[in-house]
Amino acid sequence: MELIQSFSVDHTRIVPGIFTSRVDRLGDYSVTTYDIRLKRPNREPVIDVAAMHSLEHLIATYLRNDPDWKDEVIYWGPMGCLTGFYLILKGSRAPRELYGLMLSAFRAVNDAREVPGTAPENCGYWRMHNLEMAKWYASEFAAYLEANADNDDIFEYPRAERLVTGDGQRFFDS
Numbered sequence: 001m002e003l004i005q006s007f008s009v010d011h012t013r014i015v016p017g018i019f020t021s022r023v024d025r026l027g028d029y030s031v032t033t034y035d036i037r038l039k040r041p042n043r044e045p046v047i048d049v050a051a052m053h054s055l056e057h058l059i060a061t062y063l064r065n066d067p068d069w070k071d072e073v074i075y076w077g078p079m080g081c082l083t084g085f086y087l088i089l090k091g092s093r094a095p096r097e098l099y100g101l102m103l104s105a106f107r108a109v110n111d112a113r114e115v116p117g118t119a120p121e122n123c124g125y126w127r128m129h130n131l132e133m134a135k136w137y138a139s140e141f142a143a144y145l146e147a148n149a150d151n152d153d154i155f156e157y158p159r160a161e162r163l164v165t166g167d168g169q170r171f172f173d174s
């Protein structure tokens, strides 16, 4: 397995959107990690941690119940920097192919009457949820996706030359 990208992402120019983070090939199979980025790194406040937790539950539940996509989903979870989520899918689709799915998933948050899986038996920190703020962030991101449907920048990361350290090593941020 050798698929190391020759570029790195310029985090100072990232806008919200749907981006390929990495593709891993395992024999005949591919697995793709996508960044679903809701916030501009280092340039705006990150997502409230309780809302982030609720969005993790709500959208994971949505994706794993969607009849067309549930068998493709390997993982949905929050980025440690609280600016977005990781989505891992079977295959190697272009980010644009996930546009409809992400729009429906974030739109569906607005219809939720509760966050699924918030009993102590189901969750690592069941007190830390915020459905109303989750709806606020989800609506904001869905409106952004709709307004930028024709903007290529929401599907492709700005690239930068890969950093070479003083010791001559190439830098990898993940």
Ligand SMILES: [Zn+2]
Binding pocket: 053, 057, 122, 123, 124, 125, 126
């Ligand atoms: Zn939880």
